[in-house]
Amino acid sequence: MKIPFFVQEFTEEMEEAAIHALRNESFVGGESVSKFEEEFARYTGTKYAVSVNSGNSALQLSLMALDIGNKSKVITPTNSFIASANCIRMTNAEPILTDIDMKDGGIDLANNNDVVNAIIPVHIYGNPCNFDSVKLFSEEQNIPIIEDACQAHGAEYRGKKVGSLGDVGCFSFYPTKNMTVGGDGGMTTTDNEEIALKIKSIRDNGRKTKNEFDKLGFTMRLNTVNAAIGRVQLRHLDEKTARRREIATIYRKNLAHDCILPENKDGKSVYHQIVIKHEKRDDIRKELTDNEIGSAIYYETPIHKQPIYEEFGYRLPNSERFSKEIMSLPSYPQLTDEQALEICECVNRVIG
Ligand SMILES: Cc1ncc(COP(=O)(O)O)c(C=O)c1O
Numbered sequence: 001m002k003i004p005f006f007v008q009e010f011t012e013e014m015e016e017a018a019i020h021a022l023r024n025e026s027f028v029g030g031e032s033v034s035k036f037e038e039e040f041a042r043y044t045g046t047k048y049a050v051s052v053n054s055g056n057s058a059l060q061l062s063l064m065a066l067d068i069g070n071k072s073k074v075i076t077p078t079n080s081f082i083a084s085a086n087c088i089r090m091t092n093a094e095p096i097l098t099d100i101d102m103k104d105g106g107i108d109l110a111n112n113n114d115v116v117n118a119i120i121p122v123h124i125y126g127n128p129c130n131f132d133s134v135k136l137f138s139e140e141q142n143i144p145i146i147e148d149a150c151q152a153h154g155a156e157y158r159g160k161k162v163g164s165l166g167d168v169g170c171f172s173f174y175p176t177k178n179m180t181v182g183g184d185g186g187m188t189t190t191d192n193e194e195i196a197l198k199i200k201s202i203r204d205n206g207r208k209t210k211n212e213f214d215k216l217g218f219t220m221r222l223n224t225v226n227a228a229i230g231r232v233q234l235r236h237l238d239e240k241t242a243r244r245r246e247i248a249t250i251y252r253k254n255l256a257h258d259c260i261l262p263e264n265k266d267g268k269s270v271y272h273q274i275v276i277k278h279e280k281r282d283d284i285r286k287e288l289t290d291n292e293i294g295s296a297i298y299y300e301t302p303i304h305k306q307p308i309y310e311e312f313g314y315r316l317p318n319s320e321r322f323s324k325e326i327m328s329l330p331s332y333p334q335l336t337d338e339q340a341l342e343i344c345e346c347v348n349r350v351i352g
Pocket residue numbers: 054055056057080081083084122148150151171172173174184185186
């Protein structure tokens with residue numbers, strides 16, 4: 001590919017931090033872990049951050065810390081990565097999948113009458129969801145909000161960072177995300193000390209003290225070396241987000257029609273994905289591929305259409321149509337202005 005869809009970043013600074021941690025700290029539970037947690041909490045504007053080994057674990061442990069489990073129902077949108085729903089089933093709770101807003105692919109709760117025990121809104125593509133409607137829904141039912149901010153490190157809603165809006169925020173550091181840890185990793189954020197302590201315990205086999213275990217738990221900790229790399233990545237997150245925003249602006253200005261999904265008017269997207277929605281989606285992708293330019297579709301199959309969800313028999317027409325018209329253009333900070341303009345020219349040959 002002349003312009004790949006994604007490039008993995010590995011800098012000297014990341015390498016030095018990793019080697020320093022491996023040489024000087026315990027491989028598990030080293031001081032880089034607590035430092036990364038403190039810095040991430042400060043960045044997000046929450047009192048606590050507890051690191052884990054993936055975004056999926058962050059979601060699952062958050063639900064468990066909130067005592068969501070057997071006989072609980074949890075609502076989440078169908079246009080997301082499957083982990084947003086699987087985490088619910090992994091706790092033995094029932095997932096209630098909901099349809100999306102055709103405008104931006106985010107959760108749509110209008111006319112939703114489901115009675116549930118928790119809600120997992122997703123800040124999909126790095127764009128904050130319509131949190132006012134989520135908050136209203138949660139207040140009406142008196143239920144906790146677990147934000148799936150796995151794609152939205154640093155995004156803001158009404159001036160507050162995502163991950164600080166609900167009861168718990170969940171982040172992923174999978175290599176394609178806006179920041180990584182050089183492997184799998186995740187983070188939970190909260191202002192609630194009890195929840196933070198419970199997540200800390202469940203990520204460590206349900207440990208209460210060194211030799212006492214008072215609940216069931218997993219081994220879901222973040223390794224020290226990954227935390228050390230995460231600290232470097234966090235330091236550069238804002239400058240990389242600024243570049244993603246510039247790239248989105250180049251696309252918006254130079255595409256024949258602005259078919260990029262809109263940013264939440266009350267928030268700031270971090271453009272994890274720059275998504276266009278167009279009925280000629282497949283032709284656009286073909287033109288890009290023919291010109292050796294990478295693209296991708298998030299998500300080709302809404303969660304409710306995945307084989308493991310078919311048994312529930314959902315029909316969610318917005319997301320089914322949406323998934324046929326969307327595609328993502330390269331959005332990584334290393335993309336040059338010239339490359340972004342070349343991508344626009346290529347897309348314009350189809351839509352212009
Ligand atoms: C919206 C969303 N939720 C959850 C996850 C799960 O994160 P992880 O892959 O780190 O388990 C991801 C990332 O892949 C995601 O994009």
